[in-house]
Amino acid sequence: MPKITGLWMGIIAIIIGILILAIPDAIRWILGIGLIVVGILAIVRR
Numbered sequence: 001m002p003k004i005t006g007l008w009m010g011i012i013a014i015i016i017g018i019l020i021l022a023i024p025d026a027i028r029w030i031l032g033i034g035l036i037v038v039g040i041l042a043i044v045r046r
Contacts, residue, residue, distance in 0.1 A: 016030055
């Protein structure tokens with residue numbers, strides 16, 4: 001599993017910010033998918 005460095009966090013934040021500005025409804029999708037991914041990673045790492 002690759003580590004997410006500061007550069008990648010910045011790139012991801014910019015992309016998500018643009019998506020939220022372009023598609024306000026995307027915030028629900030992004031949060032939902034993000035929570036699912038975090039949950040899966042937490043289970044897999046156990």
